Amino acid sequence: MSAIVVFIDQVDAPGKLHAIHHQLLTLARGAGEPVAVVAGAVSAELAAELGAYGVTRVLASEQAELGEFLVAPKADLVAQAAAAVSASAVLVDNGAQGKEIAARVGVALDAGVITDAVALTYDGGALVAHKSVLAGSYTVQARATSAVAVISVKSHSVEASLAEQAGAPAVEVITVAFAPASLGARVTKRTPRAASGRPELEDARIVVAGGRGVDGDFGPVEELADVLGAAVGASRAAADAGWISHAAQVGQTGKKVSPQLYISVGISGAIQQKAGMQTSKLIVAVNKDSDSPIFEIADFGIVGDLFKVLPQAVEEIKRRRA
Amino acid sequence: MENSALNIVVLVKYVPDTQFDRHLTGENHLLDRSESILSEMDEYALEAALVLSDARGGAKAGNNVTALTLGPAAAAAAVKKSLQIGATAGLHISDDALAGSDASATSLALAAAIRTLGPVDLVITGMASTDGETSIVPAQLAARLGLPQVTFASSLEVEGTTVTARRDGDDVSEEIQATLPALVSVTDQANEPRYPNFKGILAAKKKKVTTLSLAEIGVPADAVGLAGSKTTVTAAAERPARTAGVIITDSGDAGIQLVDFLAAQKLI
Ligand SMILES: Cc1cc2nc3c(=O)[nH]c(=O)nc-3n(C[C@H](O)[C@H](O)[C@H](O)COP(=O)(O)OP(=O)(O)OC[C@H]3O[C@@H](n4cnc5c(N)ncnc54)[C@H](O)[C@@H]3O)c2cc1C
Ligand SMILES: Nc1ncnc2c1ncn2[C@@H]1O[C@H](COP(=O)(O)O)[C@@H](O)[C@H]1O
Numbered sequence: 296m297s298a299i300v301v302f303i304d305q306v307d308a309p310g311k312l313h314a315i316h317h318q319l320l321t322l323a324r325g326a327g328e329p330v331a332v333v334a335g336a337v338s339a340e341l342a343a344e345l346g347a348y349g350v351t352r353v354l355a356s357e358q359a360e361l362g363e364f365l366v367a368p369k370a371d372l373v374a375q376a377a378a379a380v381s382a383s384a385v386l387v388d389n390g391a392q393g394k395e396i397a398a399r400v401g402v403a404l405d406a407g408v409i410t411d412a413v414a415l416t417y418d419g420g421a422l423v424a425h426k427s428v429l430a431g432s433y434t435v436q437a438r439a440t441s442a443v444a445v446i447s448v449k450s451h452s453v454e455a456s457l458a459e460q461a462g463a464p465a466v467e468v469i470t471v472a473f474a475p476a477s478l479g480a481r482v483t484k485r486t487p488r489a490a491s492g493r494p495e496l497e498d499a500r501i502v503v504a505g506g507r508g509v510d511g512d513f514g515p516v517e518e519l520a521d522v523l524g525a526a527v528g529a530s531r532a533a534a535d536a537g538w539i540s541h542a543a544q545v546g547q548t549g550k551k552v553s554p555q556l557y558i559s560v561g562i563s564g565a566i567q568q569k570a571g572m573q574t575s576k577l578i579v580a581v582n583k584d585s586d587s588p589i590f591e592i593a594d595f596g597i598v599g600d601l602f603k604v605l606p607q608a609v610e611e612i613k614r615r616r617a
Numbered sequence: 618m619e620n621s622a623l624n625i626v627v628l629v630k631y632v633p634d635t636q637f638d639r640h641l642t643g644e645n646h647l648l649d650r651s652e653s654i655l656s657e658m659d660e661y662a663l664e665a666a667l668v669l670s671d672a673r674g675g676a677k678a679g680n681n682v683t684a685l686t687l688g689p690a691a692a693a694a695a696v697k698k699s700l701q702i703g704a705t706a707g708l709h710i711s712d713d714a715l716a717g718s719d720a721s722a723t724s725l726a727l728a729a730a731i732r733t734l735g736p737v738d739l740v741i742t743g744m745a746s747t748d749g750e751t752s753i754v755p756a757q758l759a760a761r762l763g764l765p766q767v768t769f770a771s772s773l774e775v776e777g778t779t780v781t782a783r784r785d786g787d788d789v790s791e792e793i794q795a796t797l798p799a800l801v802s803v804t805d806q807a808n809e810p811r812y813p814n815f816k817g818i819l820a821a822k823k824k825k826v827t828t829l830s831l832a833e834i835g836v837p838a839d840a841v842g843l844a845g846s847k848t849t850v851t852a853a854a855e856r857p858a859r860t861a862g863v864i865i866t867d868s869g870d871a872g873i874q875l876v877d878f879l880a881a882q883k884l885i
Contacts, residue, residue, distance in 0.1 A: 307788070307789065308788075365766060365767065365768070365784070365791070366756065366766060366768070367759075367760070367765075367766055370756075370760075390786075390787070391752070391768075391769055391786065394751065394752050394753060394756075395753070395755075395756040395766070395768060397753065398720070398751075398753035398756035398757045398760070399756050399757065399759075399766075401721055401753070401757065401847070402721065402724070402757050402761055406847060407721065407846070407847030407848035408719075408720060408721060408751075408847075408848065409848055410751045410752070410753060411750075411751070423851070427856075428641075428750075429639045429641075429648075429748070430635065431856060432638070432639060432855065432856055432858075433641055433853050433854065433855055433856060434853070434854050434856060435641070435850050435852065435853040435854075436850065436851050436852040436853075437848055437849065437850045437851065438848065438851060439847055439848050440846070440847055440848065440849055441847040474763070475763070476759070476760075476763040476764055476765055476766075479764070479765025479766070479795050479796070479799065480765040480766055480767050480793050480794070480795045480799070481793065481794050481795065482791050482792070482793055483781075483792045483793065483794045484791065484792035485790075486789065486790045486791075487788060487789050488787070488788055488789060488790065495787075501884065523879075523884075523885065531805075541771075541785060541806065542785070542786075542787050547635075547658075547747065548658065548744065548745075548804060548805045555884065556879075556882070556884050566635050566636055567635075570635070573859060574856075577882060577884075578859070579875065579878070579879075581871075581875075585864070585866070590861055590864055591859075591860075591861050592859040592861065593861060593862060593864070594862035594863070595862055595863055595864075595875070595878045596861070596862070596863070596864035596865070597865055597866075597871045597874070597875060598864065598865070598866040598867065599867025599871045600867070603867065603871075603872070604867060604871045604872045604875065605872065607870075607871070607872025607873060608872035608873070608875045608876050609872075610872070611872055611873050611876040612876055612879075612885055615876065615885075
């Protein structure tokens with residue numbers, strides 16, 4: 296069986312695997328022999344967790360450069376580890392960093408790169424990536440024609456599962472030879488963001504998003520989100536106004552989400568906003584202007600004042616649950 | 618520190634207008650590029666270059682901003698628009714053999730094109746194209762050109778030969794420093810793009826646009842296009858367009874009707 300490399304970043308948040316890693320390892324196990332390539336330390340707990348997901352080999356580096364410079368050293372690690380184990384595929388998460396690692400590994404290994412995969416299947420031994428393109432207007436299947444396939448995979452592309460038999464993977468230390476230009480973009484300062492305590496936008500089953508219509512007050516949006524256990528999103532106008540972090544922005548230059556339910560509140564529905572949310576299963580819109588384009592794609596639309604509709608809905612949900 | 622004139626290349630892609638329906642056509646599922654424009658996210662890259670040039674006295678003081686596009690004959694329009702906005706020169710890589718290039722083939726040809734320009738201080742790109750939306754071309758270009766990669770910059774400063782940028786991630790905001798020459802991709806937070814004005818439109822007519830074929834940039838035809846790409850799209854299905862559902866006007870109980878809808882959908 297050929298090796299499938301899964302990249303695991305432990306530099307910023309060491310000690311445990313994230314849900315996306317469980318999913319990538321599950322995908323890798325289905326396609327071949329999962330090999331974890333770790334940037335950072337591999338604790339006994341981490342090794343055991345990797346083993347539980349069927350990992351037989353771990354290649355790890357704790358070289359300081361991995362954390363001191365942007366993206367490129369991690370890509371060098373992944374490319375050199377993938378070459379060392381003759382991997383047939385490399386899987387990374389689809390975050391900004393993950394996609395860029397994929398991009399550079401593709402150059403290093405002369406390999407095809409596919410981003411934004413929402414599912415992986417196999418066809419005659421080849422990995423087929425399924426993705427949505429052109430702001431959700433098409434779904435396509437793509438594959439690499441090169442010896443190695445490099446794929447960045449979105450959250451929830453598979454239901455993560457433990458291996459039937461847990462293994463105790465051997466941890467091999469790899470010493471990466473960094474290209475000079477890989478050590479060119481130094482990270483001089485890191486400012487962590489405060490966690491909101493709410494679900495991550497891309498993982499949430501429900502997203503409640505507010506736009507310019509909230510007029511500086513995200514309270515009603517957050518209260519509805521909290522009774523629904525939802526993540527809070529925003530239009531660019533709301534983020535630009537400083538009412539909420541840009542990390543909450545949904546759209547062309549923000550997050551692309553496809554939850555079970557997207558509740559759009561005080562958002563007009565510009566094409567760039569739709570680009571990030573129109574693959575949601577159900578869309579509910581609350582907007583006081585009946586001509587807003589958001590109503591063209593809403594499954595349930597309310598022409599009304601968000602400051603009246605949202606608090607009433609919150610009260611009603613609480614009443615029914617009481 | 619002394620701020621000397623900069624030689625900047627800005628990447629501008631010619632993409633189908635997102636305001637209209639976009640279609641994949643033919644057996645290779647290629648994007649129909651007929652109704653196309655300068656990618657709106659590349660306007661931020663151009664603006665970033667012009668801000669740096671302006672601060673150093675502009676073209677008069679020897680600053681160069683070359684708008685580079687790779688695409689069909691019509692892609693010259695993206696270069697032309699960039700010249701109207703303020704770029705000083707244009708470079709268009711056009712060759713029938715490029716049709717169907719994936720990101721790796723595109724970055725290969727773009728890297729070769731940039732090498733023809735001699736020593737360049739900065740390569741500035743958008744954060745993503747509005748068609749491919751992969752964000753991988755900038756990282757691949759940096760790798761191919763051996764330049765420091767400063768990507769997803771939401772702010773950008775150049776003092777002397779030091780590039781400083783901010784990169785806002787989900788969990789952390791990072792400050793990045795690099796030394797020129799470097800590749801930078803900018804987000805839509807980096808600046809507020811300017812529009813072409815009448816003077817700019819007139820001035821653009823006198824600016825030079827160079828069109829080069831693959832042979833002229835030294836790239837073999839089979840290294841790009843469908844033949845040279847390392848990915849292939851094997852199937853494509855158009856998603857049915859979303860249609861409007863039930864729209865109600867609030868007459869005092871819309872919040873309750875909303876909860877009824879959520880309950881009917883088993884979402885609460
Ligand atoms: C390159 C580029 C990238 C972009 N990327 C994104 C992106 O990623 N995400 C994004 O969202 N936008 C993006 N935009 C911006 C986009 O074009 C729109 O400007 C933006 O989405 C508008 O935000 P909005 O709907 O909140 O504001 P507006 O368009 O001003 O709409 C506000 C809405 O609130 C309604 N409203 C007001 N008061 C109330 C009330 N009391 N109750 C109910 N409704 C009310 C109004 O009727 C109106 O429809 C991008 C633009 C560009 C050029
Ligand atoms: N064919 C092209 N011509 C010019 N610039 C391009 C081209 N393809 C990609 N780019 C640049 O690379 C950025 C990211 O593109 P992408 O990787 O396709 O999302 C774009 O914003 C452009 O600046």
